[in-house]
Amino acid sequence: MGRCLGTRLLVVAGLACLLGIVPARAVSGPPTPSSDPFYTYSGKAPLANVEPGTVLKERSIQVTFGTSATPLRGEQLLYRTTGQLGDPTVTVTSILRPTTIAPTTGIVEYLSFYDGLASKCDPSYTLDGGKPGSVTEQQAEEEELLVSWYLSNGFTVTVPDFEGTALDWMAGRESGYGALDALKATESYLHAPSSTPLGLSGYSGGAVAADWASELAPAYAPQLRIAAVAEGGIPVDYSHMIAYMNGSSVYSAAIPGMLLGLARAYHADLTPYLSAYGQKVVDDESNTCIDEDFGRYPGLTVQALMKPQYRSFFDVPFFHQILSAQRMGTSSTRPQEPLLMAVGNSDGTGDGAMVAADVKSLARQYCNEGVPVEFQEYTGASHEDAGAFFEPQTGPFLQARIAGAPFVGNCGSIK
Numbered sequence: 456m457g458r459c460l461g462t463r464l465l466v467v468a469g470l471a472c473l474l475g476i477v478p479a480r481a482v483s484g485p486p487t488p489s490s491d492p493f494y495t496y497s498g499k500a501p502l503a504n505v506e507p508g509t510v511l512k513e514r515s516i517q518v519t520f521g522t523s524a525t526p527l528r529g530e531q532l533l534y535r536t537t538g539q540l541g542d543p544t545v546t547v548t549s550i551l552r553p554t555t556i557a558p559t560t561g562i563v564e565y566l567s568f569y570d571g572l573a574s575k576c577d578p579s580y581t582l583d584g585g586k587p588g589s590v591t592e593q594q595a596e597e598e599e600l601l602v603s604w605y606l607s608n609g610f611t612v613t614v615p616d617f618e619g620t621a622l623d624w625m626a627g628r629e630s631g632y633g634a635l636d637a638l639k640a641t642e643s644y645l646h647a648p649s650s651t652p653l654g655l656s657g658y659s660g661g662a663v664a665a666d667w668a669s670e671l672a673p674a675y676a677p678q679l680r681i682a683a684v685a686e687g688g689i690p691v692d693y694s695h696m697i698a699y700m701n702g703s704s705v706y707s708a709a710i711p712g713m714l715l716g717l718a719r720a721y722h723a724d725l726t727p728y729l730s731a732y733g734q735k736v737v738d739d740e741s742n743t744c745i746d747e748d749f750g751r752y753p754g755l756t757v758q759a760l761m762k763p764q765y766r767s768f769f770d771v772p773f774f775h776q777i778l779s780a781q782r783m784g785t786s787s788t789r790p791q792e793p794l795l796m797a798v799g800n801s802d803g804t805g806d807g808a809m810v811a812a813d814v815k816s817l818a819r820q821y822c823n824e825g826v827p828v829e830f831q832e833y834t835g836a837s838h839e840d841a842g843a844f845f846e847p848q849t850g851p852f853l854q855a856r857i858a859g860a861p862f863v864g865n866c867g868s869i870k
Contacts, residue, residue, distance in 0.1 A: 484585045488574035493533060494547060494620050502543040505535045507632070508639025508676075511545060518551060519584035520603070521596035527554060527606075531579055534640035537675075538619065539629040539720035547579040548615035548637035550644065551606060559609035561682070561857035562647065564638055565602050566657030566664040567614060568688075569595070569744065572624055572712055576744035577616045587744055594746055604850050610654075610857075613641040617664040624660070624716030624745070625693070627781040631667025635676040642679075652682040654853035658842050659688040659808075660745075666783050666817075669790035683856030684790065687797040687845035688806065688838055691813035693778045694769055697757055699810050706808045706838075707755040708748040711737045714760070717777050728771070733760030784817050790826045793862040794818075795852045797831040799841025806838040815869060822866035829864040 488494045496502055496511055505511070512533035517524050530550045538544040552558060567578045574580065575587040581595040605612045617633035618624050638653055657665030665686040672681055690696050693713065700706040715737050718725045725737060736755070740748055758766040765771050769778075779785075798814040799806030811832055818830040829852075833841045856862060 485580065485583045487585065488547070488577050488580055488616075488620065493531070494545070494574075496533070496535075496545045502535060502545070505543070507535055507537055507543075508636040508643065509535045510640050510644055511535060513644065516549070516583045518582055520599040521592065524584065527551060529582065530644065531583070532640050532644055534636055536619070536636035537629070537632040539623060539626040540722070544619050544621075544629075546616045546619045546633050546637075547577070548613050548640060549579045549582045550641055551582075551602065551612045551614070553606045553609050553611070556607070556609050558611060559857070561610050561652045561654060561853075562638070562641060562645075563605045563610045563612050563853060563857075564634060564641075564653065564655045565598070565605070565612055565614050566617060566634060566655060566661035567595075567598055568657070568659040568661045569616075569618075570624060570660040570712075570746065571618060571744050572622050572715060572740055573742040573744060574620070574622065576622075577618075578614045579616050582614065588747055601846055605853075608850070608854060611641075611645065613637055615664075618716070621719050622716065623720035625663060625690070625713045625781065626717060626720035627663055627667045627783070628671065628786075629720055630664035631669075631671045632675065634664040634668040635672055635679065638679050639676060649678055650680055652680055652857040652859075654683050654685070654857050655681065656685040656849045656853060658686070658845055659690075659838065662686040662689040667786075669792065669794065670783070670786040670788060673788040673791055681792045682859075683793045683795070683853050683862075685795040685845075685849040685852055687795075687849075688809050688841055689783070689796060689798060689814045689817070690809055691783045691817045692810065693781050694775075695810045695813055696808065697778075698769075699805055700808060702754055702756045703807070704753040705749045708740075708750065708752050709745055709808070710755065710757050711760055712740045712743075712745050712748065714774075715741060717781070721777055723773070723777075728761055728765045728773070730760060730762050733762075736760060784820050789824045790821060793827040793829070793856055793864065794821065795829045795831075795848065797833065797841065797845045797848075799833045799836030799838055799844075801835055801837045801840075806836060806841050808838045819869050822864075822869060827862055827864045828866055828869070829862075830869050
């Protein structure tokens with residue numbers, strides 16, 4: 456749910472030179488994933504019979520940062536994964552490898568805050584030279600420069616389209632499955648041993664995938680050696696988040712997008728619940744990157760989106776059930792690795808989008824369950840500013856954990 460983070464760009468803009476990344480030439484964009492056959496499974500075996508994490512297709516790309524091609528080559532993998540309801544699905548991850556220094560043994564999975572309801576938002580598309588629109592394009596460029604930090608330190612980086620080809624934005628388990636299966640596919644493609652240490656990093660929408668991957672891994676992907684997970688701007692409880700954003704001038708625009716993404720994940724139809732105005736707003740957002748929508752509907756409320764009989768929104772069984780199912784900390788397993796967890800608090804409640812008390816409560820829960828946690832709350836920081844504080848910490852944190860350095864969190868001081 457990240458907006459354009461100009462402060463981040465100042466922090467990381469110089470990193471490209473460490474890789475020798477000099478813009479080579481302007482490139483014309485590829486077809487969007489929705490019209491690119493690479494994103495469609497075409498094998499003979501029923502997808503349900505294919506093991507999650509299996510590489511189904513592969514191709515090479517010339518990596519693009521922003522609107523200019525770079526000398527970096529990358530690989531993209533179509534792989535089998537699992538949807539929110541346990542159904543077999545596919546999606547794509549993009550693998551980038553360092554070229555100017557010797558690679559390390561670790562792999563970092565960067566989980567983008569692409570927050571997409573349209574395939575033009577997919578990281579695989581922007582890394583391949585796709586143009587998602589000016590706002591999202593600048594955001595993508597900033598994220599790609601953050602990825603360059605990991606490359607400059609010798610890490611191989613994999614960047615999955617964890618929302619899946621159906622763009623099931625904010626679907627918790629599906630995002631976690633997509634992240635874990637991308638790591639399996641990446642290891643398989645690189646012929647990396649199962650002992651390879653793995654680090655995950657995600658902010659805002661990327662934190663959905665990061666946290667759910669950490670919770671689901673012990674049962675779903677126990678073979679992966681996850682060394683650490685960094686997650687910031689964490690949407691812990693969607694009901695609390697919607698109530699907090701409801702009627703706000705900027706982030707209320709995320710509410711219809713969240714409902715649409717979850718409806719897609721559950722193969723559900725929102726039409727019976729939506730008012731005429733609500734249907735228009737949902738239709739308007741159905742082919743956008745959420746960053747484009749912030750500020751378009753100042754004062755938007757979830758009640759305005761609903762027909763009169765559904766305006767007690769949180770009591771409607773359909774919405775109560777799907778929102779409750781996304782609540783972090785509710786899976787049957789828990790993270791096994793050190794976590795860096797962070798959130799801003801600009802107004803005493805949260806960062807404008809995420810509820811700070813929810814993040815602290817989840818960190819405390821993990822601590823009580825024996826998970827090693829470093830929790831940070833950035834007082835006075837908005838969602839954008841908190842991202843600028845969080846991202847520079849993720850590199851050293853993952854670097855130390857992947858190297859096997861001892862970790863001492865701050866569980867004892869989380870009140």
